[in-house]
Amino acid sequence: MASVTLSAVSKIYHGGVEAVRGVSFEVPDGSFCVLVGPSGCGKSTLLRMIAGLETITGGTVRIGERVVNDIEPADRDIAMVFQNYALYPHMSVYDNMAYGLRNRGTPKAEIEARVAEAARILAIEPFLDRRPRQLSGGQRQRVAMGRAIVRKPQVFLFDEPLSNLDAKLRVQMRVEIKRLQRSLGVTSVYVTHDQVEAMTLSDVLVVMNAGQVEQIGRPIDLYRKPATRFVAGFLGSPAMNFLPGTVVDARTVSIGGGTLRVAPGTGTAGPGTTVEVGIRPEDLRIAAPGEGLRVAVEFIEELGATQLVHGRLGDAPLTIQVATGEAPSGDAFEIAASPEALHLFDPATTARL
Amino acid sequence: MVERKGALARILPHLVLLTGVAIVAFPVYLALIGATHESSVIANGQMPLTPGGAALDSYYRAIVIGPSRTTREPVGTMLLNSFTMAMLIAVGKIAISLLSAFAVVYFRFPFRKAAFWMIFITLMLPVEVRIYPTYKVAADLGLLDTMAGLTLPLIASATATLLFRQFFMTVPDELVEASKIDGAGPMKFFFDTLLPLSRTNMAALFVILFIYGWNQYLWPLLITTRDDMQTIVIGIKKMIVTSDAITEWQIVMATAVLAMLPPVLIVIVMQKLFVRGLVETEK
Numbered sequence: 001m002a003s004v005t006l007s008a009v010s011k012i013y014h015g016g017v018e019a020v021r022g023v024s025f026e027v028p029d030g031s032f033c034v035l036v037g038p039s040g041c042g043k044s045t046l047l048r049m050i051a052g053l054e055t056i057t058g059g060t061v062r063i064g065e066r067v068v069n070d071i072e073p074a075d076r077d078i079a080m081v082f083q084n085y086a087l088y089p090h091m092s093v094y095d096n097m098a099y100g101l102r103n104r105g106t107p108k109a110e111i112e113a114r115v116a117e118a119a120r121i122l123a124i125e126p127f128l129d130r131r132p133r134q135l136s137g138g139q140r141q142r143v144a145m146g147r148a149i150v151r152k153p154q155v156f157l158f159d160e161p162l163s164n165l166d167a168k169l170r171v172q173m174r175v176e177i178k179r180l181q182r183s184l185g186v187t188s189v190y191v192t193h194d195q196v197e198a199m200t201l202s203d204v205l206v207v208m209n210a211g212q213v214e215q216i217g218r219p220i221d222l223y224r225k226p227a228t229r230f231v232a233g234f235l236g237s238p239a240m241n242f243l244p245g246t247v248v249d250a251r252t253v254s255i256g257g258g259t260l261r262v263a264p265g266t267g268t269a270g271p272g273t274t275v276e277v278g279i280r281p282e283d284l285r286i287a288a289p290g291e292g293l294r295v296a297v298e299f300i301e302e303l304g305a306t307q308l309v310h311g312r313l314g315d316a317p318l319t320i321q322v323a324t325g326e327a328p329s330g331d332a333f334e335i336a337a338s339p340e341a342l343h344l345f346d347p348a349t350t351a352r353l
Numbered sequence: 354m355v356e357r358k359g360a361l362a363r364i365l366p367h368l369v370l371l372t373g374v375a376i377v378a379f380p381v382y383l384a385l386i387g388a389t390h391e392s393s394v395i396a397n398g399q400m401p402l403t404p405g406g407a408a409l410d411s412y413y414r415a416i417v418i419g420p421s422r423t424t425r426e427p428v429g430t431m432l433l434n435s436f437t438m439a440m441l442i443a444v445g446k447i448a449i450s451l452l453s454a455f456a457v458v459y460f461r462f463p464f465r466k467a468a469f470w471m472i473f474i475t476l477m478l479p480v481e482v483r484i485y486p487t488y489k490v491a492a493d494l495g496l497l498d499t500m501a502g503l504t505l506p507l508i509a510s511a512t513a514t515l516l517f518r519q520f521f522m523t524v525p526d527e528l529v530e531a532s533k534i535d536g537a538g539p540m541k542f543f544f545d546t547l548l549p550l551s552r553t554n555m556a557a558l559f560v561i562l563f564i565y566g567w568n569q570y571l572w573p574l575l576i577t578t579r580d581d582m583q584t585i586v587i588g589i590k591k592m593i594v595t596s597d598a599i600t601e602w603q604i605v606m607a608t609a610v611l612a613m614l615p616p617v618l619i620v621i622v623m624q625k626l627f628v629r630g631l632v633e634t635e636k
Contacts, residue, residue, distance in 0.1 A: 074536030100535035
């Protein structure tokens with residue numbers, strides 16, 4: 001096993017497009033790192049640079065102690081799971097898994113043992129003689145993972161492996177990937193644009209935007225203390241509400257005619273400064289008339305266990321998540337939030353205050 | 354009324370098709386019948402529509418002896434020449450096109466675009482157009498009356514290169530990347546992945562190119578003068594034109610029938626793959 005260390009890695013394509021700019025972070029040995037961000041943020045490019053499928057324009061990538069910048073993908077001791085699985089259509093499931101080992105000159109008995117072991121772990125033993133096209137999406141996904149497992153690599157790389165599956169299967173495979181990674185203990189780097197996958201799978205979460213790292217940390221820390229407005233808006237579903245506010249004093253902000261208390265320790269600014277106030281929909285609650293901020297109801301979405309109330313506070317759109325049955329019946333109501341739930345951001349730099 | 358109309362509407366297309374089949378099949382039938390009669394029958398101006406009794410003799414003389422007064426070579430040799438030529442052309446064209454399409458699609462080399470367009474432009478220059486310079490080059494290289502001279506100039510193929518290029522471009526990039534990670538170099542990827550995936554395309558192309566090679570007339574006519582290098586298409590032509598003897602029509606007919614057989618066999622044998630290669634879209 002090995003750690004993966006990126007130092008000031010950048011990628012500039014022919015024509016000057018900067019896909020990745022000066023990214024540095026370390027994935028500790030045996031941990032599960034998820035790169036998440038909107039499409040075009042450079043997360044896939046970064047993964048492909050670790051894999052060796054893209055050349056590295058600047059900086060170094062290390063796997064363990066070894067700088068791998070100029071090492072061929074096959075010699076980097078990695079395995080990759082692709083979005084469309086990239087199984088060889090003309091080979092049986094067995095051959096798909098064995099191909100890489102054969103190319104390395106692994107003894108035949110060893111190949112058989114490893115494929116059998118992987119097939120057992122992934123429960124694809126009955127399909128070993130089939131062709132990929134005779135398998136369902138979930139089974140193909142397993143074969144792709146099997147191909148990665150049999151190589152016993154230092155690092156697993158996943159490039160949006162679940163995005164071709166239907167919603168139910170995606171949840172199931174997500175759990176399986178996590179379980180598998182835990183039991184094998186192989187360092188993994190996983191790219192996704194799905195923030196639920198990102199939150200649930202990662203030990204280390206890297207949020208990327210426009211070729212740069214926005215924040216790195218434990219997923220729960222990123223959720224609780226997003227460093228930028230981007231991270232705040234990206235993690236969490238439904239997304240965080242952002243309301244324009246003005247600082248009244250160190251413990252109070254005014255929003256849309258009312259005021260909300262800010263928890264001690266929350267960064268704030270001098271009185272009169274305009275700030276962006278972020279509040280998660282699940283942190284808002286309905287207040288008694290006269291006690292909170294007035295919200296005009298637009299419509300209500302039923303999610304079964306909860307309801308999403310979409311409304312407006314002044315001009316700003318707002319979403320509130322409440323338990324089913326708690327949604328107000330009128331066309332306006334008042335909301336409140338606990339002081340700890342408020343995140344203040346500088347509107348100019350978008351950084352957390 | 355409606356039913357009668359329906360019946361007519363059903364019969365009419367069949368009548369049209371049957372007429373078409375008859376038009377195509379009748380000359381073939383005539384050739385089959387002609388080969389079964391004595392030489393004197395057709396020479397006398399008759400063209401019987403029922404089989405005669407000389408079939409074995411005609412085919413035996415065509416294959417083993419040949420019409421002694423005209424071509425001097427038995428049809429067996431011609432068949433072998435034609436078969437060798439068509440095979441070399443088909444296999445050669447496929448091999449060259451696969452490799453050049455592989456180069457154009459998967460490698461970044463200087464003047465790649467230029468190379469591709471030059472291949473493309475040769476589409477506009479079939480053998481007939483460039484026949485004089487090609488003959489000159491073949492002659493200077495000492496390729497006259499050789500199998501190499503017969504096949505090489507016909508092997509370069511833009512059509513097949515373009516076809517494989519189109520096919521290779523539909524192969525997902527991730528397959529190349531997976532191969533890289535699996536430790537397969539470019540040629541290993543070519544042989545282990547690209548070739549098996551191109552199998553049906555190759556089969557379809559092989560059928561078309563084999564028939565193309567088999568039917569070559571102008572180029573073999575120019576490049577070969579020796580009798581033992583003759584192809585069957587030219588052989589038939591030579592049998593017909595005789596200035597000092599009676600054309601042995603029964604042998605001409607037998608030769609024509611024999612000339613039809615190999616392409617027909619190729620089509621029948623490769624039919625399944627051929628059709629799949631033409632219609633298959635699934636990767």
